[in-house]
Amino acid sequence: MPPSPLRRVAVLVLEGAKPLDVGIAAQVFTTRASMPYEVRVCGAEPGLVTGGDGLSYHVAHGLGQLAWADLVFVPGYRFPDREDPPPAVVDALIEAHARGARLAAISTGAFALAATGLLDGRRATTHWHYTRALAAKHPLVNVDENVLFVDEGSVLTSAGAASGIDLCLHILRGDLGVAASNHAARRLVAAPYRSGGQAQYVPRSVPEPLGERFAATREWALHRLGEPLSLEMLAQHAAVSPRTFSRRFAEDTGYTPMQWVMRARIDMARELLERSQWSVEQIAAGVGLGTGANLRLHFHRILGTSPSEYRRTFTQGE
Secondary structure, eight states: OOOOOOEEEEEEOOTTBOHHHHHHHHHHTOOBTTBOEEEEEEOSSSEEEEOSTTOEEEESBOTTHHHHOSEEEEOOBSOTTTOOOOHHHHHHHHHHHHHTOEEEEOGGGHHHHHHTTTTTTSEEOOOGGGHHHHHHHOTTSEEOSSOSEEEOSSEEEESSTTHHHHHHHHHHHHHHOHHHHHHHHHHHTOOSSOOSOGGGGSSOSSOOOSSOTTHHHHHHHHTTTTSOOOHHHHHHHHTSOHHHHHHHHHHHHSSOHHHHHHHHHHHHHHHHHHHOOOOHHHHHHHTTOOSHHHHHHHHHHHHSSOHHHHHHHHHTTO
16 A cells, blocks of 8 residues: 655644644654654744743744645644734735635634735634633624634644644644644543543633722622522612613623523533542532523533533542
Protein backbone atom coordinates (compact mmCIF):
# COMPACT_ATOMS: atom_id res chain seq x y z
CA MET A 1 0.00 0.00 0.00
CA PRO A 2 1.56 3.37 -1.02
CA PRO A 3 2.31 5.85 1.78
CA SER A 4 -0.13 8.70 2.39
CA PRO A 5 0.83 11.92 0.60
CA LEU A 6 2.59 14.45 2.79
CA ARG A 7 0.27 17.15 4.12
CA ARG A 8 1.71 20.60 4.69
CA VAL A 9 0.90 22.44 7.94
CA ALA A 10 1.74 26.06 8.71
CA VAL A 11 1.51 27.41 12.26
CA LEU A 12 1.10 31.19 12.07
CA VAL A 13 2.59 32.89 15.14
CA LEU A 14 1.18 36.37 15.79
CA GLU A 15 2.38 38.95 18.29
CA GLY A 16 1.51 37.79 21.80
CA ALA A 17 1.00 34.17 20.71
CA LYS A 18 0.21 31.82 23.58
CA PRO A 19 2.95 29.18 24.07
CA LEU A 20 0.64 26.22 24.67
CA ASP A 21 -1.46 27.08 21.62
CA VAL A 22 1.63 27.22 19.40
CA GLY A 23 3.02 24.01 20.85
CA ILE A 24 -0.17 21.99 20.43
CA ALA A 25 -0.37 22.26 16.66
CA ALA A 26 3.40 21.98 16.21
CA GLN A 27 3.66 18.85 18.36
CA VAL A 28 0.55 17.03 17.17
CA PHE A 29 1.42 17.37 13.49
CA THR A 30 5.22 17.23 13.67
CA THR A 31 6.70 14.93 11.03
CA ARG A 32 7.19 11.30 12.11
CA ALA A 33 6.77 7.90 10.52
CA SER A 34 3.18 7.53 11.69
CA MET A 35 2.19 11.08 10.73
CA PRO A 36 2.37 12.18 7.08
CA TYR A 37 2.64 15.89 7.86
CA GLU A 38 5.32 18.53 7.51
CA VAL A 39 5.08 21.49 9.90
CA ARG A 40 6.54 24.94 9.34
CA VAL A 41 6.22 27.73 11.89
CA CYS A 42 5.89 31.20 10.41
CA GLY A 43 5.10 34.78 11.31
CA ALA A 44 4.08 37.99 9.59
CA GLU A 45 7.75 38.02 8.57
CA PRO A 46 10.80 35.91 9.48
CA GLY A 47 12.60 36.71 12.69
CA LEU A 48 11.75 37.28 16.34
CA VAL A 49 8.09 37.36 17.37
CA THR A 50 7.25 38.51 20.88
CA GLY A 51 4.96 35.92 22.41
CA GLY A 52 2.81 35.78 25.48
CA ASP A 53 3.60 34.64 29.00
CA GLY A 54 7.26 35.63 28.86
CA LEU A 55 8.23 33.64 25.76
CA SER A 56 9.29 34.76 22.30
CA TYR A 57 9.66 32.82 19.06
CA HIS A 58 12.29 32.93 16.35
CA VAL A 59 10.44 31.91 13.20
CA ALA A 60 12.29 30.99 10.03
CA HIS A 61 9.43 31.70 7.64
CA GLY A 62 7.13 34.57 6.69
CA LEU A 63 3.63 34.71 5.23
CA GLY A 64 4.75 32.94 2.07
CA GLN A 65 4.30 29.65 3.92
CA LEU A 66 0.53 30.17 3.87
CA ALA A 67 0.67 29.74 0.09
CA TRP A 68 2.54 26.47 0.65
CA ALA A 69 0.29 24.98 3.34
CA ASP A 70 -2.72 22.69 3.07
CA LEU A 71 -3.68 23.44 6.68
CA VAL A 72 -3.00 26.71 8.52
CA PHE A 73 -3.21 26.94 12.30
CA VAL A 74 -3.65 30.30 14.03
CA PRO A 75 -2.79 29.97 17.74
CA GLY A 76 -4.37 32.27 20.30
CA TYR A 77 -2.77 35.59 21.12
CA ARG A 78 -3.09 38.41 23.66
CA PHE A 79 -5.70 41.14 23.46
CA PRO A 80 -7.43 39.81 20.32
CA ASP A 81 -10.49 41.97 20.98
CA ARG A 82 -8.52 45.22 20.80
CA GLU A 83 -7.27 45.24 17.22
CA ASP A 84 -7.15 43.02 14.15
CA PRO A 85 -3.97 41.36 12.89
CA PRO A 86 -1.96 43.35 10.31
CA PRO A 87 -3.69 43.65 6.91
CA ALA A 88 -0.98 41.55 5.27
CA VAL A 89 -1.79 38.67 7.64
CA VAL A 90 -5.53 38.96 6.98
CA ASP A 91 -4.97 39.04 3.22
CA ALA A 92 -2.65 36.03 3.35
CA LEU A 93 -5.25 34.01 5.27
CA ILE A 94 -7.95 34.94 2.75
CA GLU A 95 -5.69 33.96 -0.15
CA ALA A 96 -4.74 30.65 1.48
CA HIS A 97 -8.41 29.80 2.00
CA ALA A 98 -9.28 30.77 -1.58
CA ARG A 99 -6.52 28.44 -2.79
CA GLY A 100 -8.11 25.57 -0.85
CA ALA A 101 -6.24 25.48 2.45
CA ARG A 102 -8.12 24.75 5.65
CA LEU A 103 -7.82 27.41 8.35
CA ALA A 104 -7.94 26.29 11.99
CA ALA A 105 -7.91 28.58 15.02
CA ILE A 106 -6.91 27.61 18.53
CA SER A 107 -8.54 29.66 21.29
CA THR A 108 -8.43 33.41 20.52
CA GLY A 109 -6.96 32.72 17.09
CA ALA A 110 -10.64 32.76 16.11
CA PHE A 111 -10.45 36.56 16.12
CA ALA A 112 -7.89 36.48 13.31
CA LEU A 113 -10.13 34.22 11.24
CA ALA A 114 -13.13 36.42 12.00
CA ALA A 115 -11.18 39.44 10.72
CA THR A 116 -11.01 37.77 7.31
CA GLY A 117 -14.81 37.62 7.04
CA LEU A 118 -14.60 33.87 6.47
CA LEU A 119 -16.54 33.16 9.67
CA ASP A 120 -19.46 35.44 8.73
CA GLY A 121 -22.67 33.42 8.75
CA ARG A 122 -20.89 30.40 10.22
CA ARG A 123 -20.65 28.85 13.66
CA ALA A 124 -17.45 29.44 15.57
CA THR A 125 -16.12 29.31 19.10
CA THR A 126 -13.24 30.68 21.14
CA HIS A 127 -12.07 30.67 24.75
CA TRP A 128 -15.09 31.20 27.04
CA HIS A 129 -13.58 34.41 28.44
CA TYR A 130 -13.76 35.97 24.95
CA THR A 131 -16.99 34.60 23.47
CA ARG A 132 -18.99 37.76 24.18
CA ALA A 133 -16.18 39.92 22.83
CA LEU A 134 -16.03 37.88 19.63
CA ALA A 135 -19.79 38.17 19.16
CA ALA A 136 -19.68 41.93 19.80
CA LYS A 137 -16.71 42.58 17.51
CA HIS A 138 -17.98 40.31 14.72
CA PRO A 139 -21.79 40.19 14.96
CA LEU A 140 -22.16 38.17 11.74
CA VAL A 141 -20.37 35.22 13.36
CA ASN A 142 -22.63 32.70 15.08
CA VAL A 143 -20.61 32.27 18.27
CA ASP A 144 -21.24 29.02 20.16
CA GLU A 145 -19.87 29.46 23.67
CA ASN A 146 -20.42 25.90 24.85
CA VAL A 147 -18.58 23.62 22.41
CA LEU A 148 -14.95 22.51 22.49
CA PHE A 149 -14.52 23.07 18.77
CA VAL A 150 -16.49 23.81 15.61
CA ASP A 151 -15.81 22.25 12.19
CA GLU A 152 -17.26 24.32 9.36
CA GLY A 153 -15.37 22.42 6.70
CA SER A 154 -12.69 24.79 5.47
CA VAL A 155 -12.62 26.89 8.64
CA LEU A 156 -12.36 25.38 12.11
CA THR A 157 -12.23 26.97 15.54
CA SER A 158 -11.61 25.69 19.05
CA ALA A 159 -12.14 26.89 22.59
CA GLY A 160 -9.39 27.42 25.19
CA ALA A 161 -5.90 26.01 24.77
CA ALA A 162 -6.53 22.36 25.71
CA SER A 163 -9.43 22.32 23.26
CA GLY A 164 -6.81 22.74 20.56
CA ILE A 165 -5.86 19.14 21.25
CA ASP A 166 -9.49 18.10 20.72
CA LEU A 167 -9.52 19.98 17.42
CA CYS A 168 -6.22 18.48 16.26
CA LEU A 169 -7.39 14.96 17.07
CA HIS A 170 -10.64 15.68 15.21
CA ILE A 171 -8.64 16.74 12.15
CA LEU A 172 -6.51 13.60 12.39
CA ARG A 173 -9.63 11.43 12.53
CA GLY A 174 -10.87 13.03 9.33
CA ASP A 175 -7.50 12.86 7.56
CA LEU A 176 -6.11 9.50 8.66
CA GLY A 177 -8.88 7.65 10.53
CA VAL A 178 -9.69 6.72 14.09
CA ALA A 179 -6.68 4.45 14.64
CA ALA A 180 -4.21 7.22 13.82
CA SER A 181 -6.11 9.71 15.97
CA ASN A 182 -6.19 7.30 18.92
CA HIS A 183 -2.48 6.60 18.48
CA ALA A 184 -1.75 10.34 18.63
CA ALA A 185 -4.00 10.72 21.69
CA ARG A 186 -2.09 7.99 23.53
CA ARG A 187 1.21 9.66 22.64
CA LEU A 188 -0.12 12.95 24.03
CA VAL A 189 -1.63 11.21 27.08
CA ALA A 190 -4.93 12.83 26.10
CA ALA A 191 -8.51 11.60 25.85
CA PRO A 192 -9.43 10.65 22.26
CA TYR A 193 -12.83 12.26 22.90
CA ARG A 194 -13.95 14.61 25.65
CA SER A 195 -17.60 14.76 26.58
CA GLY A 196 -19.45 18.03 27.02
CA GLY A 197 -18.48 21.52 25.95
CA GLN A 198 -16.42 24.27 27.51
CA ALA A 199 -19.32 25.65 29.56
CA GLN A 200 -18.42 23.19 32.32
CA TYR A 201 -15.06 24.97 32.71
CA VAL A 202 -16.49 28.45 33.15
CA PRO A 203 -16.13 29.34 36.86
CA ARG A 204 -19.80 30.30 37.18
CA SER A 205 -22.71 30.12 34.77
CA VAL A 206 -24.45 33.07 36.46
CA PRO A 207 -23.27 36.12 34.49
CA GLU A 208 -21.63 39.14 35.99
CA PRO A 209 -24.27 41.89 36.31
CA LEU A 210 -24.08 44.71 33.80
CA GLY A 211 -25.38 47.14 36.45
CA GLU A 212 -26.06 47.24 40.17
CA ARG A 213 -29.84 47.40 40.29
CA PHE A 214 -31.44 44.64 42.37
CA ALA A 215 -28.07 43.52 43.79
CA ALA A 216 -29.72 43.01 47.18
CA THR A 217 -32.45 40.87 45.64
CA ARG A 218 -29.91 38.72 43.81
CA GLU A 219 -28.02 38.20 47.07
CA TRP A 220 -31.26 37.38 48.87
CA ALA A 221 -32.13 34.79 46.20
CA LEU A 222 -28.68 33.17 46.32
CA HIS A 223 -29.28 32.31 49.99
CA ARG A 224 -32.65 30.70 49.19
CA LEU A 225 -31.97 28.59 46.10
CA GLY A 226 -33.18 25.44 47.85
CA GLU A 227 -36.56 27.06 48.47
CA PRO A 228 -39.36 27.90 46.01
CA LEU A 229 -38.57 31.12 44.16
CA SER A 230 -40.96 32.82 41.75
CA LEU A 231 -40.90 35.99 39.73
CA GLU A 232 -43.50 37.47 42.03
CA MET A 233 -41.41 36.72 45.14
CA LEU A 234 -38.32 38.31 43.61
CA ALA A 235 -40.25 41.39 42.50
CA GLN A 236 -41.84 41.73 45.91
CA HIS A 237 -38.41 41.70 47.55
CA ALA A 238 -37.24 44.38 45.12
CA ALA A 239 -40.40 46.42 45.81
CA VAL A 240 -41.37 46.78 42.14
CA SER A 241 -43.96 45.16 39.89
CA PRO A 242 -43.12 41.80 38.26
CA ARG A 243 -43.17 43.43 34.82
CA THR A 244 -40.77 46.19 35.85
CA PHE A 245 -38.55 43.71 37.68
CA SER A 246 -38.33 41.41 34.63
CA ARG A 247 -37.43 44.23 32.27
CA ARG A 248 -34.84 45.85 34.51
CA PHE A 249 -33.38 42.54 35.67
CA ALA A 250 -32.74 41.52 32.05
CA GLU A 251 -31.04 44.87 31.43
CA ASP A 252 -28.93 44.26 34.54
CA THR A 253 -27.83 40.68 33.85
CA GLY A 254 -28.71 39.72 30.28
CA TYR A 255 -31.07 37.00 31.55
CA THR A 256 -34.66 36.83 32.69
CA PRO A 257 -35.06 36.45 36.47
CA MET A 258 -35.96 32.78 36.28
CA GLN A 259 -33.15 32.01 33.82
CA TRP A 260 -30.78 33.61 36.29
CA VAL A 261 -32.22 31.57 39.19
CA MET A 262 -31.82 28.36 37.17
CA ARG A 263 -28.18 29.12 36.42
CA ALA A 264 -27.53 29.97 40.06
CA ARG A 265 -29.03 26.61 41.05
CA ILE A 266 -26.81 24.81 38.54
CA ASP A 267 -23.77 26.61 39.97
CA MET A 268 -24.76 25.47 43.47
CA ALA A 269 -25.15 21.92 42.13
CA ARG A 270 -21.67 22.11 40.60
CA GLU A 271 -20.17 23.03 43.96
CA LEU A 272 -21.96 20.17 45.69
CA LEU A 273 -20.83 17.71 43.00
CA GLU A 274 -17.23 18.82 43.52
CA ARG A 275 -17.18 19.08 47.31
CA SER A 276 -19.75 16.64 48.70
CA GLN A 277 -20.65 12.99 48.47
CA TRP A 278 -24.34 13.74 48.03
CA SER A 279 -26.20 11.75 45.41
CA VAL A 280 -27.64 13.47 42.35
CA GLU A 281 -31.11 13.13 43.89
CA GLN A 282 -29.97 14.76 47.13
CA ILE A 283 -28.29 17.60 45.27
CA ALA A 284 -31.38 18.17 43.12
CA ALA A 285 -33.52 18.53 46.24
CA GLY A 286 -30.94 20.73 47.93
CA VAL A 287 -30.73 23.26 45.08
CA GLY A 288 -34.47 23.52 44.50
CA LEU A 289 -34.74 21.38 41.38
CA GLY A 290 -36.76 18.59 42.95
CA THR A 291 -35.64 15.45 41.14
CA GLY A 292 -32.47 14.05 39.69
CA ALA A 293 -34.11 13.91 36.26
CA ASN A 294 -34.86 17.63 36.43
CA LEU A 295 -31.29 18.39 37.50
CA ARG A 296 -29.85 16.28 34.67
CA LEU A 297 -32.09 18.01 32.14
CA HIS A 298 -31.07 21.56 33.08
CA PHE A 299 -27.45 20.63 33.83
CA HIS A 300 -27.01 19.27 30.32
CA ARG A 301 -28.85 22.19 28.73
CA ILE A 302 -26.65 24.78 30.44
CA LEU A 303 -23.29 22.98 30.70
CA GLY A 304 -23.48 20.43 27.92
CA THR A 305 -22.63 17.48 30.16
CA SER A 306 -24.20 15.30 32.84
CA PRO A 307 -23.82 15.70 36.64
CA SER A 308 -22.03 12.34 36.90
CA GLU A 309 -19.60 13.16 34.10
CA TYR A 310 -18.97 16.58 35.63
CA ARG A 311 -18.21 14.99 39.00
CA ARG A 312 -15.75 12.57 37.40
CA THR A 313 -14.01 15.40 35.56
CA PHE A 314 -13.61 17.72 38.51
CA THR A 315 -12.88 15.26 41.33
CA GLN A 316 -10.24 13.09 39.65
CA GLY A 317 -7.18 12.68 41.79
CA GLU A 318 -8.75 14.22 44.91
